[in-house]
Amino acid sequence: MSSGIAAQCPAWSIPGYLEVHEGHLAINGVDAVELVKEFNSPLFVFSEGRIRHNINRLKRAAEVVDRPIKFCYASKANSNMAILKAVLDSGIDCEVNSGGELFKALRVGFQPDQIIFNGTSKSDEELDEAVRAHIYSINVDSIFEIGLVENAVRRLRERGEEVPAARITLRLVPEIGTRSHLGLQTALLTSKFGISSSEVLAAFRRGLQNPDLLNVCGIHIHVGSQTPDVEPFAEAFKSMWEHLMTIHRETGHTLEHINLGGGIPVNYLRDRTQADQLPEHERDMLGAELEPADVLKEAMRVARESARAAGAEHLLDQVSILLEPGRSIIADAGLVLTTVNNIKTRPETGDVWLLTDAGYNIMLSMNNYKWYYHLISASRAAEPYASDYKVAGPLCDSGDVYFDIEREGRLPDYRRLPERVGPGEILALLNSGAYSLAQMFHYNGRPLPAAVLIALDGTPKLIRRRDTYNDLVTNDVW
Ligand SMILES: Cc1ncc(COP(=O)(O)O)c(C=O)c1O
Numbered sequence: 001m002s003s004g005i006a007a008q009c010p011a012w013s014i015p016g017y018l019e020v021h022e023g024h025l026a027i028n029g030v031d032a033v034e035l036v037k038e039f040n041s042p043l044f045v046f047s048e049g050r051i052r053h054n055i056n057r058l059k060r061a062a063e064v065v066d067r068p069i070k071f072c073y074a075s076k077a078n079s080n081m082a083i084l085k086a087v088l089d090s091g092i093d094c095e096v097n098s099g100g101e102l103f104k105a106l107r108v109g110f111q112p113d114q115i116i117f118n119g120t121s122k123s124d125e126e127l128d129e130a131v132r133a134h135i136y137s138i139n140v141d142s143i144f145e146i147g148l149v150e151n152a153v154r155r156l157r158e159r160g161e162e163v164p165a166a167r168i169t170l171r172l173v174p175e176i177g178t179r180s181h182l183g184l185q186t187a188l189l190t191s192k193f194g195i196s197s198s199e200v201l202a203a204f205r206r207g208l209q210n211p212d213l214l215n216v217c218g219i220h221i222h223v224g225s226q227t228p229d230v231e232p233f234a235e236a237f238k239s240m241w242e243h244l245m246t247i248h249r250e251t252g253h254t255l256e257h258i259n260l261g262g263g264i265p266v267n268y269l270r271d272r273t274q275a276d277q278l279p280e281h282e283r284d285m286l287g288a289e290l291e292p293a294d295v296l297k298e299a300m301r302v303a304r305e306s307a308r309a310a311g312a313e314h315l316l317d318q319v320s321i322l323l324e325p326g327r328s329i330i331a332d333a334g335l336v337l338t339t340v341n342n343i344k345t346r347p348e349t350g351d352v353w354l355l356t357d358a359g360y361n362i363m364l365s366m367n368n369y370k371w372y373y374h375l376i377s378a379s380r381a382a383e384p385y386a387s388d389y390k391v392a393g394p395l396c397d398s399g400d401v402y403f404d405i406e407r408e409g410r411l412p413d414y415r416r417l418p419e420r421v422g423p424g425e426i427l428a429l430l431n432s433g434a435y436s437l438a439q440m441f442h443y444n445g446r447p448l449p450a451a452v453l454i455a456l457d458g459t460p461k462l463i464r465r466r467d468t469y470n471d472l473v474t475n476d477v478w
Pocket of ligand 1: 263
């Protein structure tokens, strides 16, 4: 076993959070191998300290601009109740994408004026719930949906419920590309989201028709997730700002806020030892180091320039900014611990295969987007990573592998780990806190894993109990 300071501080480590203690991975000082002994495998582990750290970084970024900023955590990234509570306790607000997420946000204690509701296809029931709760904003995705929100207000009033005019924000799609995966880009005209630029004015005029039913309070865009550059954010903000000026000029209506969405990237390649196996564009996207402060500064700079040229600075000075960060709060605050259950060699290819208990049913992005989660040995975290393995999960699907089965090179063909990894060894998939737990499913009758949160005082707390076999059949009727 190698020793020395360098070996104790691998590139993936984060002082005070992800470290090596006595050869094992430690999360806020808690031994990962001991966690698996106590809570079994596979296991999600989250750090409340890291969630706080990430939120504080965003709050500090807000100080570089002179407009108020409302942060609404994108709960789709991870809506476990204890995670939502940790976010609530840190003092920011919440974005939801369904009646279910709205229910969870209210249930955990977010106040209605802390909640915004996105979605391309909300049901009447979901709109009733949002209108009844009188949330900060329902983000409307089409001109047609404006009428649906009006109907919800009317419907509730007819039933004798006293509901005020619903606050709505219109989501636009002004054709802004990013360097993220196509499936994660949401401001392209080919995407399913938002109202086209050519229909913006008509949409706002429509929204303003019945002020007793609707209060049109903002304008919204989300360029997409894991956006590695400042420019798309700045371009999007400028575009929203210019629409806001046009709406003011043409209708006399002043919008309260511009919502710039989420998309601040996470550096998945803190340890770049396997990055050379990824295509350059993938490497640039996954390894992005983008400071939220730089995004906000540049967005505000271009809007201020445009406002000055139009003589509309007084208007900009009335606007507040909303952001909907998800990934940047929770991705590197979570990891998956998984056990090697089986091993095999392929003499024909010389490969050694490690078969783990963590399949894509608990990390869908690894299959959907061939997303790279850096893999380490939690049992032997500081040993030299000198051997290459084919790694795969337990699902009955050839695609349940930790490499790119389609040979497009989006993942390394082999994962580098210490020598002689074998059954019983605990591995860790780092940075896997976002869009993982929230997207799990029971394929192959696999009970979903438990999750633990290391609280601020360093105590591991169970925040999701492991499914039992009974959970697999509770909703089946036979
Ligand atoms: C409308 C909207 N807002 C916010 C987010 C969160 O994005 P991210 O997790 O990249 O911050 C998403 C997810 O893509 C989204 O669709």
